[in-house]
Every structure is written in structure tokens, then in C-alpha cells.
Amino acid sequence: MDWTELATWIGAVGSIALVVTLVVILLQFRQNTRAIEHTLAISLMGDLTSESFASRRHHLHHALAQHKGGAWEGFDDSQDDFECRAFAYKYELIGLLVSRGTLDYPLVRDILQWSIIADWRDFSVLDEHLRTRFGASVSEWRHFGQLAERIHIDMMKREPAASSEDSGSPPGHPRS
Incomplete structure (x- = not known):
């Protein structure tokens, strides 16, 4: 394996890691939004x-x-x-x-x-x-x-x- 091929593989892995990171961030954001809505709802019902x-x-x-x-x-x-x-x-x-x-x-x-x-x-x-x-x-x-x-x-x-x-x-x- 030469350096060009290694750089290509590292670039591909980096791109995949970036996509996975973005998906995880979006899922976490969505989960946090649900948690905030749930907390608001429980508070409202408690009132x-x-x-x-x-x-x-x-x-x-x-x-x-x-x-x-x-x-x-x-x-x-x-x-x-x-x-x-x-x-x-x-x-x-x-x-x-x-x-x-x-x-x-x-x-x-x-x-x-x-x-x-x-x-x-x-x-x-x-x-x-x-x-x-x-x-x-x-x-x-x-x-x-x-x-x-x-x-x-x-x-x-x-x-x-x-x-x-x-x-x-x-x-x-x-x-x-």
C-alpha cells in the first residue's frame, strides 16, 4: 500500500466519521428537545x-x-x-x-x-x-x-x- 492509497482510506474513514458524528448530534438534539417538551408537559399537568x-x-x-x-x-x-x-x-x-x-x-x-x-x-x-x-x-x-x-x-x-x-x-x- 502506498501513501496515496493510505491517504484515500484515511479520507474515506474521516468522511464516514463526520457523517456518523452529525447523525449522533442530530439524534441527541432531537432527544433533548423531547426531554424538554416532556418536562414542560409534566410541569403543566402538575399545575x-x-x-x-x-x-x-x-x-x-x-x-x-x-x-x-x-x-x-x-x-x-x-x-x-x-x-x-x-x-x-x-x-x-x-x-x-x-x-x-x-x-x-x-x-x-x-x-x-x-x-x-x-x-x-x-x-x-x-x-x-x-x-x-x-x-x-x-x-x-x-x-x-x-x-x-x-x-x-x-x-x-x-x-x-x-x-x-x-x-x-x-x-x-x-x-x-
Whole structure:
């Protein structure tokens, strides 16, 4: 073997090593991205058990109950308005992460169950009002609504005693 042939082999091995290194770097980058998304998702789901989430959830239902039937005077751009929207963004983000596959739908469904359905049922009235107010054809919280509807369908399939008289409301949350 002469020096030219040896240089050719060394060049080929170097090229292969470079390609392998790039593939490993890309795989590591992809794995790190998944780990970051997973950490974010776990943190987000953990927030659902926090005391502040329960308090904000109660505030949403209380604030919207005061404006049932379309009595929105005094609500628009109020602190209640912004707090209700901020609360809904938590579910919107969860719905978005489920739709992108970052969060596992069966896990989210089993954690949220009827709570997201009840929250969407109440929030959807505000969603409709805001779409009308701002002339929007698409909901800013569409992932929240889609996730709630999907979970509702699954929960109704689980309920063997569900009858035609069922209002579709979660247990303990009669339709008003």
C-alpha cells in the first residue's frame, strides 16, 4: 500500500466519521428537545393539582355565572374577563400539546376527566361572546374546546348507565 492509497482510506474513514458524528448530534438534539417538551408537559399537568389552579377554576365558574344569559355589561376588559381568559389558556396549551403528540391523550383524559368538560361548558359561553365581540370566526381556545369534546365523548362511552335523558353534563354539574 502506498501513501496515496493510505491517504484515500484515511479520507474515506474521516468522511464516514463526520457523517456518523452529525447523525449522533442530530439524534441527541432531537432527544433533548423531547426531554424538554416532556418536562414542560409534566410541569403543566402538575399545575392542575395546585391550590392556585383550584382557586382560579372556582373564580372562572363564579365570574361566568354572574354573566349568564348574555349580560356582559361590565365584564369586557375587566379583571374577571382577563382572569377567565388566562385560566382558559392553561387548557388551551394542554390541548395544543395533546394535538402535537407532546402529551399523551389517554393520560390527559384520565387526569382531567369531567373537570375539563365542566370548565369548557362554562367557558364556551365566554368564547362565543369574545368571537362575536372581536369578529373572529375561529376560537382562540379551539384546542381547549376540541380536547374537552373529545374527552366528553370518551367519558360518555365509559358511562354504562348513560341514558337518552342524560344532559351530557358531568356528574354533580347539572346543566343550567
